[in-house]
Amino acid sequence: MKTLKIFKQKALDDLYGYLNRTEISTIKNLFSTDSSNWVKGWFEKEFKDEMWFFESNLSYEPVNLNGAIEYDFENAVALHESLPLTRVQAVDERLWAYLSAVEYWNYTQKRWPLEFDSASDSSLQTRVLTRHLLKTDSTNDRPFLRNSISRLWWVVEMTKDDxxxxxxxxxxxxxxxxxxxxxxxxxxxxxxxxxxxxxxxxxxxxxxxxxxxxxxxxxxxxxxxxxxxxxxxxxxxxxxxxxxxxxxxxx
Known part of the structure; x- marks a missing residue:
């Protein structure tokens, strides 16, 4: 079992701000790695002396997620069973942003790849903030249904029937x-x-x-x-x- 880590709010806001104003070519270079080290590397470069995450009092067992679309069902069930969250805990953008951008970064990249050569800059920017991270919208719950990881948890939470x-x-x-x-x-x-x-x-x-x-x-x-x-x-x-x-x- 691992302790669930969560972005600090200031750190997540700083990351959102950077991704909102930087050029897509820079994001492409940033995301070129297959690991989650880009997050750690970015914070160490931009905010060297600041801690960008904290450890929660929740424990979970990481699961292997397959990035192919035909495995959405298996991924969703495995993830939901591994994360014993309440619904109140499950609307914390900091938690899902950490899981999608750090813990399950390899899955996020494979399931929701950025098509740098064909998509527009605005659509790429949107995908980064919604699929790769989780930018909340006070008007609805849609962000939690689009983030690469939270969507898997929530669809099971709302449809499983004992x-x-x-x-x-x-x-x-x-x-x-x-x-x-x-x-x-x-x-x-x-x-x-x-x-x-x-x-x-x-x-x-x-x-x-x-x-x-x-x-x-x-x-x-x-x-x-x-x-x-x-x-x-x-x-x-x-x-x-x-x-x-x-x-x-x-x-």
Whole structure:
């Protein structure tokens, strides 16, 4: 077991400031290493006498993450099981920024590579701050669903169901298709766990041949968005939610 390290807030702010104002060519040179030593090296150069992280009172067992997209499900389950966090702890940008930029840097680079030769500077800058680190946005939870590591933890946290024969069945569904993940996890109803599970249970009952055909899942999610403007989702059970959606889809 290892003690979980976390960025100090000032250190993370300093790093954000640097990455925001520096040229992409410099970032390319900075990220050219396959290890996390670029973080340590940068702080030793820019803030030699300052400690840039602290040790928390949390322990975890690091896991091996495969950078190929087809391993998202296996990675997510392994990571979630290795990090016994509360949901309050799991909205700390300093924690996830450290994990994505230091502890799991090799995975971050492979899963979310920076395409320096084809992407625009602005898109590269955005990917660095959202995928490689975690720049919070006070208006929504989207940053936690885009960071290379926190997205894995949160998708399991919101979809695992201990009452099902396979508690990760719904997790497997949402991570089987990248667009499906985006359509569900980056919506305004992200905080409504029962809604997310209700949607995925609907897909489980429909079967892949139905909800994936012509991206039918988009029509389902569109209906949920309409419903969220009419019904208070917090007061719906999963069964009531599924019944409501089915009725409106068949209307």
């Amino acid at each position: 009452e099902r024969k396979d508690k990760y069945e719904l997790t497997k569904i949402i991570l089987s298709n990248t667009d499906l993940y985006l359509q569900i996890m980056e919506r305004s109803f992200f905080r409504h766990e029962e809604v997310i599970k209700g949607i995925l249970e609907l897909f489980s009952e429909m079967g892949e041949d139905v909800y994936l055909k012509n991206r039918y899942y988009r029509q389902v999610i569109k209906e949920v968005n309409v419903m969220s403007g009419i019904v208070l989702l917090d007061f719906l059970s999963k069964e009531d939610f599924k019944k409501y959606v089915r009725q409106n889809l068949s209307a």
